[in-house]
Amino acid sequence: MTDDPQITDPRFDGPGPDATWHAGLARGIVAIQRCGGCGAHQAPPSLLCRACGAPAPGFVDASGKATVYSATTIRRRDGAYNVSIVELAEGPRLMSRVEGDPEAVRIGMALTARIVEEDGIPVLVFDPAPAGGAA
Amino acid sequence: MADANRGRIAIVGTGITNRWEAPGRTAFDQAQEAALLALEDAGLTTRDVDGLFCSLSASGTPVLNVAERLGLTLRHADGTMVGGSSFVFHLRSALGALSAGLCDVALVTYGSNQRSAGGKLVAMPDPQPYELPYRPLYPISSYALAAARHMHEHGTTREQLASIAVAARDWARMNPAAMERGPLGIDDVLASRVVSDPLTKLDCCLVTDGGGALVLTRADRAKDHAAPVYLLGVGSAVSHRQIAAMPDLTTTAAAQSGREAYRMAGLGPGEIDHVMLYDAFTICTLMFLEDLGFCTKGEGGAFAASGAIAPGGSLPVNTNGGGLSCNHPGMYGIFTVIEAAEQLRGRCGARQVPGAEVALAHANGGVLSSQATAILGAPSTI
Known part of the structure; x- marks a missing residue:
């Protein structure tokens, strides 16, 4: 109907x-x-x-290629983690997380998208791109 | 030719509870007390109010709750909710409503008990599914992302941000009603706990209770009141909801709201005697100084660190101590207008800006999401 x-x-x-x-x-x-x-x-x-x-x-x-537009490290008693705004190669920006050491995240860093499952829900995160990779 | 809306309405009463830590009082108690104080200041009663402009975090229907408690008979109501800047949006709505004769006496009121109720900033239920999985701290991480980008593009430093917290504290030390009045140095801010890089605990506003209110009438009626303060210009702008959707993290929609306010007032930043900028975080003051034209883009950090905005500087900013040191009940915007009006009335004691005739009050809502700018003038400006 x-x-x-x-x-x-x-x-x-x-x-x-x-x-x-x-x-x-x-x-x-x-x-x-x-x-x-x-x-x-x-x-x-x-x-x-x-x-x-x-x-x-x-x-x-999306191509999965992106860069860090801005980043913050959130410091809690149970540990520190990254929250970033990533800019996709196609242009749009999204809030996301760069995996690995939060202290190593830099604005402009090249990233590759990855989908992980958290609490049974697929979540878009990003890994630092290998050298010579996404830019 | 002057804009027809310039000086068309006036603030004729202000109310501020100064109860920043008030267990046993509800948000409505605070809003009502502020409303009564503002009406008494205006020489009016609740019987005179026929327009209510109200927003608070404790209720999704603030107009209904406040009107019932105050026993108001309304012709006009506006519950616009765009976060802490709502009350400056209300000023623009009140300009329209009063000018069109939709109401004759407009009451703008706000109250909060967030400190006593839980000690955390109380946000309206407004889940953001595209942010939630990443566990940003709300709202500080959004402001931290803006600060980090500003540092990246313009070389802004943590020391420059800290100087903004210190300037606010130095003003608060001259305000007997400010919540935090102890000495504060740059090193104290830098040494405080980093919550969300680059912002430390002392880059953040206070979490307090409190209430504030304004009474407005058309200019023809304002002359009957003791100390009218005229609305010379007012502009508002809505930019985004989620920080990732902000078009440029280093330039806020204050550039737009300020442009409209200056245009209506027929004034520029060089003609402002006193400035109130909603300082939820130190980065807010810095970016609003730039976006409202008090310095160029990228120079906000150096401008603040030079001492320009501190007591004795060239531009008195946040003379009550701001959200950083005076009070921050969650939606602080109304207090920027109250302090601006009180400065123009010459009622600010030790922190009074001598001879202030034009003041600018700027308010922010959400995560740099909504921006509104009011320019107020003493009777000499009309």
């Missing part, structure tokens, strides 16, 4: 953008949006292109 084209707009049928993102991670894919109109990439996803306003941008697989 809810997908009846007489009642609902078919451009927005199917899973919502957040569901598509999470389903991608569960399959080992970083699914970001690319607007068919203006070509802008975006993540996290949305029902429309934030750059030009066009509805229902489609999904593409």
Whole structure:
């Protein structure tokens, strides 16, 4: 009933953008949006292109290459860990974590995406790229 | 030609509870006390109020709760919630509502008991699923990410950030109502515990209780009150919700809200006598100094470290001691306006800025998410 084209707009049928993102991670894919109109990439996803306003941008697989845009080390009694804003090679920025020694994370550092499972949920994290790798 | 909205409404009463640690009082108790103090200051009663502007963390329906408790009969209400800058957004809404005759007496009020209730900053329930798995500390890690990027791009140092906390404390030492009034040096800030690099505990605002309120009328009615302070300009801007969505971590939407406020007021940063900048963290003061044009982009650290914003400096900033040393009940923005108004009324005792005629109050909400700027003027500016 809810997908009846007489009642609902078919451009927005199917899973919502957040569901598509999470389903991608569960399959080992970083699914970001690319607007068919203006070509802008975006993540996290949305029902429309934030750059030009066009509805229902489609999904593409991200390359997994990224760099650190900014980073902080959170220091708690039970240990320190990194929280970063990473900039994907395609342009969008996301909050994430760079794995390994948090003290070694530097702004501009090249990264490679990896999906890990935490508490039964797939989570996008990043590893420092091998030398000569992602840039 | 002057903008038609310049000086169109005025603050005619301010209320501040100065109860920064008040066990046994609810957020509503604080909001009500502040409202009554502001109305008494204006020579008005709750019977006169027909417009309520209210936001607080303790309730999703603050207007309903506060109106019931104060026994208000309202024609107009606005519960805009954009974090700690909400009250300066309310000033812009009140400008519209008062000017259009939708109400005649606008009460803006706020209260919090976050210190007594739990000792932690109380955030509205607003889960962010794209941040949650990474366990950022809310909100400090977002500000830390902005600070780290500012240091990377502009060479800003931890010592420069620390100088902002020290300047705020030096002002607080002249304010008998400030919560933290002990001596503080740069080394103390640098030696305090790092919570989220590069920010230490002493780069962070206080966690207090408290309440504040403002009463506003149209300028034609304001002349009947003892000490009106005119709203010369006000601008607001919404930039993002999550820090990763901020377009440029080193430039805030204060650039936009400030531009609108200056335009309406017909003034520039060189004509401001007194400045209040919402200092949830030291990096906030630094970036707002830049984005509001008090120094150039990238120079905020050096400007602050030069002593310019401290007592005796060229630009009096956060003269009450700020969120860093006076009070921070969670949504501090209303206190920037109250201190600015009180400076223009000449009521600030030892910390009074001599002859202040124009003040700027800037407020921040969320994680540098919403920004609002008000420029206030003494009657001589009208």
